[in-house]
Amino acid sequence: MKRFQVVILLVLMLAACSGRKDTGESKKIAIVVSTLNNPWFVFLAETAAAKAQELGYETKIFDSQNNTALESNHFENAIASGYGAILFNPTDADGSVSNVMKAKNAGVPVFCMDREVNSSDAAASQILSDSYSGCVALGKYFVETMHKKGKYVELLGLVSDNNTWNRSKGFHSLVDYYPGLKMVAQQSADFDRNKAMEVLESILQAHPDIDAVFCGNDAMAMGAYQALAAAGKAEHVKVFGFDGAADAIDAIGEGKIAATAMQFPKIMAQTAAQYADEYFKGRRDFPKKIPVAVELVTKENIENYIAYGKKE
Amino acid sequence: MFKKAFKYAILPVIIILTAYNSVYFKKLDEVKAAAAPEFDAAAYARNYFDNKLPEALNKAVEINQLAAMLQKDEEKTFSTHSNALGIGNIRYFLVKGEGTITAVDENNVSVLAAADGSEKPVKIAIEYVFGNAVRDASGLININEFENTMDFNNVSAEINKIIRGEVLPSFKAKAEKGKRMRFVGALELNQEHLNFDDPEIIPVKLEIVN
Numbered sequence: 001m002k003r004f005q006v007v008i009l010l011v012l013m014l015a016a017c018s019g020r021k022d023t024g025e026s027k028k029i030a031i032v033v034s035t036l037n038n039p040w041f042v043f044l045a046e047t048a049a050a051k052a053q054e055l056g057y058e059t060k061i062f063d064s065q066n067n068t069a070l071e072s073n074h075f076e077n078a079i080a081s082g083y084g085a086i087l088f089n090p091t092d093a094d095g096s097v098s099n100v101m102k103a104k105n106a107g108v109p110v111f112c113m114d115r116e117v118n119s120s121d122a123a124a125s126q127i128l129s130d131s132y133s134g135c136v137a138l139g140k141y142f143v144e145t146m147h148k149k150g151k152y153v154e155l156l157g158l159v160s161d162n163n164t165w166n167r168s169k170g171f172h173s174l175v176d177y178y179p180g181l182k183m184v185a186q187q188s189a190d191f192d193r194n195k196a197m198e199v200l201e202s203i204l205q206a207h208p209d210i211d212a213v214f215c216g217n218d219a220m221a222m223g224a225y226q227a228l229a230a231a232g233k234a235e236h237v238k239v240f241g242f243d244g245a246a247d248a249i250d251a252i253g254e255g256k257i258a259a260t261a262m263q264f265p266k267i268m269a270q271t272a273a274q275y276a277d278e279y280f281k282g283r284r285d286f287p288k289k290i291p292v293a294v295e296l297v298t299k300e301n302i303e304n305y306i307a308y309g310k311k312e
Numbered sequence: 313m314f315k316k317a318f319k320y321a322i323l324p325v326i327i328i329l330t331a332y333n334s335v336y337f338k339k340l341d342e343v344k345a346a347a348a349p350e351f352d353a354a355a356y357a358r359n360y361f362d363n364k365l366p367e368a369l370n371k372a373v374e375i376n377q378l379a380a381m382l383q384k385d386e387e388k389t390f391s392t393h394s395n396a397l398g399i400g401n402i403r404y405f406l407v408k409g410e411g412t413i414t415a416v417d418e419n420n421v422s423v424l425a426a427a428d429g430s431e432k433p434v435k436i437a438i439e440y441v442f443g444n445a446v447r448d449a450s451g452l453i454n455i456n457e458f459e460n461t462m463d464f465n466n467v468s469a470e471i472n473k474i475i476r477g478e479v480l481p482s483f484k485a486k487a488e489k490g491k492r493m494r495f496v497g498a499l500e501l502n503q504e505h506l507n508f509d510d511p512e513i514i515p516v517k518l519e520i521v522n
Binding site for chain 1: 396398399400401440443444455456458459460462465469472502
């Protein structure tokens with residue numbers, strides 16, 4: 001009798017263990033984002049959560065605070081807490097791969113939004129802004145408005161993020177053909193508004209005669225504008241951003257920012273949530289990567305756009 | 313005696329040998345190169361431009377025909393004749409035409425393309441030959457073949473380099489107002505906010521007819 005009880009106990013334990021793998025039945029979706037210290041990512045996370053809820057899932061947003069160690073903890077917590085899928089905005093293209101693999105090995109699919117991980121088979125799908133093309137269009141507008149000459153500063157985003165380099169490379173793929181345009185400083189400000197302000201204030205000490213600042217996102221563009229306004233140079237120096245954030249769209253309308261490239265976080269977030277839902281329903285043939293087109297926004301076409309997208 | 317000799321002479325040698333053979337130093341560049349052979353974007357672009365793109369160019373739509381089709385049924389024209397690698401409003405067409413050069417400036421050659429009694433003014437880009445139009449308009453390249461998007465974007469940069477280096481110089485030398493020319497190229501259009509008044513074509517093949 002005792003032996004029979006032990007066997008039953010072992011069978012129950014095995015069933016409990018195997019049950020962890022069967023996440024397909026879970027009705028919970030985790031949203032892990034690189035930072036909630038930037039309104040753009042808040043919008044991305046909240047839109048993904050809203051779409052997942054609309055599709056009938058319980059959701060929770062995790063803030064990685066641009067820290068891969070914290071991101072790793074979030075993945076462990078999400079897997080242990082029985083989340084069936086993760087909608088993910090990575091902190092580091094290389095450093096986040098292990099987290100995605102951890103989830104994949106636990107049977108939890110990961111759908112990347114906006115930012116990429118450097119692995120073609122870790123995530124179930126990656127829905128990414130076509131940053132390079134957006135910055136080629138931005139670069140062309142930059143060259144035209146600068147009349148092919150002048151001194152400029154580039155503020156980069158997080159150096160470990162592919163978007164940082166896709167944007168920078170797209171911009172330089174065009175601008176570098178014009179020898180009259182001289183980049184006097186290139187520095188990272190981690191996609192952060194306050195840091196961008198501090199970095200540009202310090203660059204202005206050494207290069208007070210710049211004509212333009214190209215920033216890898218709108219938060220840095222707004223920080224750069226603040227630094228220029230404080231130095232009394234905002235009228236002369238043109239600022240270019242990237243994202244299509246609310247304050248940058250307002251600033252283009254007011255003539256403070258020259259241009260930005262509009263990303264569509266709503267499309268990326270909703271597609272990721274939709275894919276997670278389809279995964280639960282049995283779909284497995286997702287495209288590994290889907291670029292989402294980015295559009296140039298200037299004072300000439302601002303009437304077509306609102307923050308984070310197009311006017312309906 | 314032997315024990316002492318072992319302790320003071322042979323043992324340190326064994327420890328040093330073991331330690332020496334346990335640690336290897338290699339240049340990070342070499343390890344990275346061995347782990348993932350670097351993608352050759354220039355070779356990929358050359359193969360695409362010489363061997364794949366020419367066949368796709370045969371399917372290019374005549375620019376006046378495209379104008380008529382867009383006027384008749386915008387959605388159907390985009391779904392039938394344009395390509396894009398992802399989601400969004402920006403899509404690319406392969407287009408062709410023949411006409412008279414009406415102006416030449418620093419950035420563009422303006423052409424009045426004529427066919428079947430219709431005329432359409434277009435601009436051929438001769439300065440800003442950049443972006444993904446030529447890579448994406450054919451629909452032949454799949455983003456999922458690439459490990460990361462930087463490799464994929466480098467393909468565009470290399471294709472554009474071929475056009476700037478091999479297609480434009482001889483054409484620019486001969487392009488003059490009043491001359492007739494033929495063109496085949498890629499055109500970017502925004503499906504939601506369509507502006508077809510003054511299309512700018514990124515050239516792939518250019519030819520002065522007379």
